[in-house]
Amino acid sequence: MKKIIFRKLLLDYIIFFTIALFSSSIVVWIFQAVNFLDIIIEDSRDYLVYINYSLLNFPKILSRLFPFVLFFSVFYVTDRYEQNNELMIFWNFGVKKIDVINFFFKISFIILIIQIALTSIIVPSSQNLARSFIKNSNISDFSNFIKPQKFNDTITGVTIFSEKKDFEGYLYNLYVKRELENNDFLITYAEKGKFENINNTPILMLFNGETINYQNNEITNFSFSKTDFILKNYTTNTTTQTKTQEISTTDLFVCFQRIYNFEYLKFFSNSTDVINCSKKNIKNIIKEIYKRLIIPFYIPLLILISFLLILYSKESANYKKIKFLTFFLGLSTVILSETTIRFITGSLIFNMKLIIIPFILILLFYFLLIFNFKSYRKN
Numbered sequence: 001m002k003k004i005i006f007r008k009l010l011l012d013y014i015i016f017f018t019i020a021l022f023s024s025s026i027v028v029w030i031f032q033a034v035n036f037l038d039i040i041i042e043d044s045r046d047y048l049v050y051i052n053y054s055l056l057n058f059p060k061i062l063s064r065l066f067p068f069v070l071f072f073s074v075f076y077v078t079d080r081y082e083q084n085n086e087l088m089i090f091w092n093f094g095v096k097k098i099d100v101i102n103f104f105f106k107i108s109f110i111i112l113i114i115q116i117a118l119t120s121i122i123v124p125s126s127q128n129l130a131r132s133f134i135k136n137s138n139i140s141d142f143s144n145f146i147k148p149q150k151f152n153d154t155i156t157g158v159t160i161f162s163e164k165k166d167f168e169g170y171l172y173n174l175y176v177k178r179e180l181e182n183n184d185f186l187i188t189y190a191e192k193g194k195f196e197n198i199n200n201t202p203i204l205m206l207f208n209g210e211t212i213n214y215q216n217n218e219i220t221n222f223s224f225s226k227t228d229f230i231l232k233n234y235t236t237n238t239t240t241q242t243k244t245q246e247i248s249t250t251d252l253f254v255c256f257q258r259i260y261n262f263e264y265l266k267f268f269s270n271s272t273d274v275i276n277c278s279k280k281n282i283k284n285i286i287k288e289i290y291k292r293l294i295i296p297f298y299i300p301l302l303i304l305i306s307f308l309l310i311l312y313s314k315e316s317a318n319y320k321k322i323k324f325l326t327f328f329l330g331l332s333t334v335i336l337s338e339t340t341i342r343f344i345t346g347s348l349i350f351n352m353k354l355i356i357i358p359f360i361l362i363l364l365f366y367f368l369l370i371f372n373f374k375s376y377r378k379n
Contacts, residue, residue, distance in 0.1 A: 002093075002094075002095055002099070005090050005093065005095055006100075006103055009077075009081070009090075009100075010104075010107065012077050012081075013073060013074055013077050016073045016076065016077050017069065017070055017073035017074075020069050020072065020073050021062065021065060021066065021069045021070075021073075022062075024065055024069060025058065025061045025062050025065055028061050028065065029054070029057070029058055029061050032054070032057065032061065033054045036050060036053060036054050036057070037050070049133065049134065052130075052133055053130050053133055053134060056126045056127070056129055056130035056133065057126070057127070057130060058126075059118065059122050059123050059126045060123050060126065060127060062118065063115070063118045063119050063122075063123050066115055066118065067115070067295075067296075067298060067299060067302060067334055067337065068330075068331075068334045070111065070299060070302060070303075071302040071303075071305070071306055071330040071333075071334065072330075074104075074302075074303060074306035074307070075306045075309065075326060075327060075330060078306060078307065078309045078310065079309055079323065082309060082310070082313065082314050082319075083314060087310060087313075088313065097310050097373050098370060098373050100307070100310065101304070101307055101366075101369060101370070101373070104303055104307065105300060105303065105304065105366065107303075108299055108300040108303040108304075109300060111299055111303075112296050112297065112299045112300060115296040115299060116292070116293060116296045119291065119292040119293075119295075119296060120249040120292040120293060121249065123245075123292075124245065124246055124247065124248055124249065124292075125248070127243075127245055127246045128242070128246040128247075128248075131242065131243070131246055146160055146162055146165065146171060146195075147165075148162050148163060148164045148165045148171075149162075149163065149164075155231065157178065157179040158176065158177070158178050158179070158231075159175075159176070159177040160174070160175070160176050160177075161174070161175040161176075162174050162175075162193075168194075169194055169195065170192055170193070170194050171192065171193045171194065172191065172192055173190075173191065174188070174189065174190040174191075174192070174193045174206065174209070175187070175188075175189060176188040176190070176193075176204070176206070176229065178229075180215065182216075184214055184215040184216070185214050186211060186212070186213050186214070187211070187212045187214075188206060188209055188210070188211045188212075188227075188229070189209050189210050189211075190206040190207060190208060190209030191207060191208040191209060192206075192207045192208065193205060193206045193207065201230060202230075202231040203228050203229065203230055203231065204228070204229040204231060205226065205227075205228055205229075206224070206226070206227050206228070206229060207225065207226050208224075208225055208226075209223070209224060209227075210222070210223045210224070211224065211227070242275045244281065244284045244285060244287075244288050245288055247275060247288070249289070249292055249293075251275075251277075252285055252288055252289050252292075253289070254277075255277035255282075255285055256282075256285060256286070256289065258277065259277070259278075259279055259282055259285075260348070282346050283344060283345060283346050286344050286346070286351060287341055287344045290340075290341060290344055290351070290354070290355070291341055294354075294355050294358065295337050295338075295340075295341075295358075297358040297359065297362070298333060298334070298336075298337040298358045300362050301333055301358060301361050301362050301365060302330055302333055302334070304362070304365045304366055304369055305326060305329045305330045305333060305365065306326060306330060307369065308322055308325065308326040308329070308369070309322065309323060309326055311372060311373070333361075336357075337358070340354050340357065
């Protein structure tokens, strides 16, 4: 009978949590997707690029909402069981509150592993793939990101200025600077210009102008009635640099081992070059490791906090107080887990103090909960 009861309770938790997590994540994703429209408007990417980039950011949203939604799900379902007198039925069938705590405390470590897999494997991979998708995609319409009276450097190594633009897409009084190797450059002035796509090759056609060529400390110039600036091999500055959160967890440990040279981390050492691996960036490296592998350990604590609700029945005068306290503690724990990231430094001794916080709180809260149940039974 006990197994059936635990199975029913667990199933209700899972169903509510899954619905709550995905529905809330979709709402947040929609708001973020609106911000990602800059990829189309400012960077002139194709709509397919926008859709894929937006979808690849969904796992990150899931991982950020995961802890709080998990706590709220257990809190809400447990309270609903209490309001419907279903918990009272469980107790009457001989189910002990301590057994419920122990069962779901064990389940919390399975959930912990799922969250670690999400934060340390799925999210970095999806973020890196999203950036690569942008970097390797082509700009669908160069003319869209050129705004009159504004210098535009969206194209890597190219600065474009236009005094005005008409409805047919013609740009007037154009200034185009192209950066070359060894600080050399080309500057072109033109009365008129227009972006065209010929045989899938983007071209900026320039009319009636002059080009100044600065190379090897020498300046040459020539006039033209028409010239074409081929943009096929040019990329944009948007989302091309790899960020720390996009680096794989293995590479983060490789970088960590190289900088601190720990003997027990030598199995992470290899000859692969790790992007952004430097002493200057070590604080961000440690923050990312902490975010992926330590913050998920607040999950068992959140599960324990939510079961404060079963200390008293709804008929008790203390139930409303314990209900408020439970929600307050759960919310505070989520905030604490996110806040501790800001205190990460390059000092390993100080960081160890932050790392052990969730483990100490889990042990303290578990034994405090067990002690309260035993005291409650004696009374």
